[in-house]
Amino acid sequence: xxxxxxxxxxxxxxxxxxxxxxxxxxxxxxxxxxxxxxxxxxxxxxxxxxxxxxxxxxxxxxxxxxxxxxxxxxxxxxxxxxxxxxxxxxxxxxxxxxxxxxxxxxxxxxxxxxxxxxxxxxxxxxxxxxxxxxxxxxxxxxxxxxxxxxxxxxxxxxxxxxxxxxxxxxxxxxxxxxxxxxxxxxxxxxxxxxxxxxxxxxxxxxxxxxxxxxxxxxxxxxxxxxxxxxxxxxxxxxxxxxxxxxxxxxxxxxxxxxxxxxxxxxxxxxxxxxxxxxxxxxxxxxxxxxxxx
Amino acid sequence: xxxxxxxxxxxxxxxxxxxxxxxxxxxxxxxxxxxxxxxxxxxxxxxxxxxxxxxxxxxxxxxxxxxxxxxxxxxxxxxxxxxxxxxxxxxxxxxxxxxxxxxxxxxxxxxxxxxxxxxxxxxxxxxxxxxxxxxxxxxxxxxxxxxxxxxxxxxxxxxxxxxxxxxxxxxxxxxxxxxxxxxxxxxxxxxxxxxxxxxxxxxxxxxxxxxxxxxxxxxxxxxxxxxxxxxxxxxxxxxxxxxxxxxxxxxxxxxxxxxxxxxxxxxxxxxxxxxxxxxxxxxxxxxxxxxxxxxxxxxxxxxxxxxxxxxxx
Numbered sequence: 001x002x003x004x005x006x007x008x009x010x011x012x013x014x015x016x017x018x019x020x021x022x023x024x025x026x027x028x029x030x031x032x033x034x035x036x037x038x039x040x041x042x043x044x045x046x047x048x049x050x051x052x053x054x055x056x057x058x059x060x061x062x063x064x065x066x067x068x069x070x071x072x073x074x075x076x077x078x079x080x081x082x083x084x085x086x087x088x089x090x091x092x093x094x095x096x097x098x099x100x101x102x103x104x105x106x107x108x109x110x111x112x113x114x115x116x117x118x119x120x121x122x123x124x125x126x127x128x129x130x131x132x133x134x135x136x137x138x139x140x141x142x143x144x145x146x147x148x149x150x151x152x153x154x155x156x157x158x159x160x161x162x163x164x165x166x167x168x169x170x171x172x173x174x175x176x177x178x179x180x181x182x183x184x185x186x187x188x189x190x191x192x193x194x195x196x197x198x199x200x201x202x203x204x205x206x207x208x209x210x211x212x213x214x215x216x217x218x219x220x221x222x223x224x225x226x227x228x229x230x231x232x233x234x235x236x237x238x239x240x241x242x243x244x245x246x247x248x249x250x251x252x253x254x255x256x257x258x259x260x261x262x263x264x265x266x267x268x269x270x271x272x273x274x275x276x277x278x279x280x281x282x283x284x285x286x287x288x289x290x291x292x293x
Numbered sequence: 294x295x296x297x298x299x300x301x302x303x304x305x306x307x308x309x310x311x312x313x314x315x316x317x318x319x320x321x322x323x324x325x326x327x328x329x330x331x332x333x334x335x336x337x338x339x340x341x342x343x344x345x346x347x348x349x350x351x352x353x354x355x356x357x358x359x360x361x362x363x364x365x366x367x368x369x370x371x372x373x374x375x376x377x378x379x380x381x382x383x384x385x386x387x388x389x390x391x392x393x394x395x396x397x398x399x400x401x402x403x404x405x406x407x408x409x410x411x412x413x414x415x416x417x418x419x420x421x422x423x424x425x426x427x428x429x430x431x432x433x434x435x436x437x438x439x440x441x442x443x444x445x446x447x448x449x450x451x452x453x454x455x456x457x458x459x460x461x462x463x464x465x466x467x468x469x470x471x472x473x474x475x476x477x478x479x480x481x482x483x484x485x486x487x488x489x490x491x492x493x494x495x496x497x498x499x500x501x502x503x504x505x506x507x508x509x510x511x512x513x514x515x516x517x518x519x520x521x522x523x524x525x526x527x528x529x530x531x532x533x534x535x536x537x538x539x540x541x542x543x544x545x546x547x548x549x550x551x552x553x554x555x556x557x558x559x560x561x562x563x564x565x566x567x568x569x570x571x572x573x574x575x576x577x578x579x580x581x582x583x584x585x586x587x588x589x590x591x592x593x594x595x596x597x598x599x600x601x602x603x604x605x606x
Binding site for chain 2: 017018020021023024025027028030031032034035036038039040042043046055093096097099100101104106110112113114115116117118119120121122123124125126128129130131132133134136138140143144147167171174175179182183202203204205207225228231232234235238239247250251254261264265268269271272275276279280283
């Protein structure tokens with residue numbers, strides 16, 4: 001009661017400040033309510049609906065299906081190992097790129113950053129197309145290799161294999177991981193590195209014992225953000241359907257396999273809960289300052 | 294390079310020591326130093342570390358930009374049977390994509406879809422400014438209950454586009470797949486980019502001081518916010534608007550599942566071209582978007598961003 005009164009007619013500056021904060025946050029929460037919270041509630045309702053076309057009755061058949069059908073366990077496994085592998089690879093490459101951008105005298109540094117950031121703007125389907133351009137049957141690299149080895153380009157094309165999909169994921173993930181890490185590398189204390197070097201440590205040892213501990217929070221942040229992005233990739237895997245991951249399956253459930261909205265909702269809900277728990281667990285490990293895209 | 298110099302310095306110092314006659318200790322000292330010197334000489338990281346890292350950078354840059362360049366070049370070709378497309382300069386693919394000639398696998402040219410998506414993205418961008426700037430400000434300026442949670446919620450997209458789309462199918466059955474649903478979805482999915490960009494711009498200002506000066510001169514807090522804080526954060530707001538607009542204009546994951554009625558958005562046009570058209574025509578369609586992104590990056594560099602990112606230069 002008191003809080004409501006102080007909200008309507010604030011008496012102290014602290015009350016006024018609280019009201020100000022609430023007013024400033026309000027537009028966001030209105031959008032989040034209609035754009036996310038209510039739809040998520042609807043998703044939960046849809047997953048236990050008896051009918052696929054309207055919310056009627058109560059049935060756990062969609063959930064039973066997810067627990068009993070082996071194909072869904074396989075999808076969960078595929079989604080997790082593939083996202084983990086591509087994230088680890090992308091963050092490792094991003095560490096090397098950020099290191100080079102921060103430490104080396106590179107020509108056209110600004111343009112290099114712009115070029116690395118370019119793929120962030122590309123939707124997944126375009127990324128899939130990029131992989132086809134390089135590694136597809138008519139692809140540039142496929143035909144270049146075929147030209148030198150004399151093999152048939154159709155046998156050499158890797159765009160539609162798991163390897164091609166791996167490259168497609170990396171194409172989207174490396175730029176994001178790099179942008180997170182670039183901020184961390186800019187804040188390194190260079191005196192400590194200089195000291196280590198002048199005491200005779202090799203570049204590798206300096207990196208291992210002086211640089212790495214300093215950028216570790218950034219690496220964890222990059223891992224958390226990149227892994228989340230990897231889980232949500234859909235367009236790339238739609239163009240290069242080499243692996244049955246969850247996003248692809250959700251689309252399959254509502255298009256090719258009929259209109260299994262309840263099953264799609266149940267997968268979506270598990271997916272959301274997983275990402276939510278992972279995010280809030282992950283941000284406990286990292287500094288809010290490192291959260292960047 | 295510095296390693297070499299240092300070793301020479303060390304050796305000179307040791308030589309100096311020998312000359313002054315501290316024989317035994319210097320000898321043992323010297324052996325261990327030589328051993329270390331030997332290790333140092335064969336250290337892989339000083340010999341190849343920089344080259345290896347530079348090689349990774351060069352390979353990644355090639356991997357990221359080569360397909361973009363090839364796509365743009367290929368869009369002007371006639372056929373692609375060898376290593377690179379041949380038959381330049383052929384504008385047929387561009388004519389088809391721009392809707393000036395009949396194409397294969399697509400119903401219409403790019404103009405209508407692009408205009409529609411540009412409208413949707415602009416509406417989403419306006420919502421993002423109204424929603425994102427105030428919350429970014431209160432998260433940077435004030436400390437309050439559950440602040441860290443709200444911060445995480447605001448800067449990490451809560452729901453992936455595909456899942457949000459499934460919920461929209463029934464949440465807004467009449468209008469979910471039309472203009473209304475798409476605008477709400479775009480605004481929500483892209484809002485983190487606005488919040489982050491404005492936050493990083495606000496963080497470089499001394500907010501409390503600016504605000505107190507304005508308030509002590511008699512401005513109300515709303516007036517202070519609108520006429521002092523917002524103009525100072527102008528670059529961040531512009532950058533955030535550009536980024537959210539571009540991402541919404543080409544949003545695919547959400548659009549693909551949710552879209553049901555009305556004109557076809559730009560990203561669905563891209564998808565048709567990528568999956569159903571000859572590869573060179575697809576290349577021309579994708580090149581249209583590359584042109585937009587290039588223009589956007591040039592704009593972003595003018596407001597202080599190094600590229601398509603929320604991070605300051």
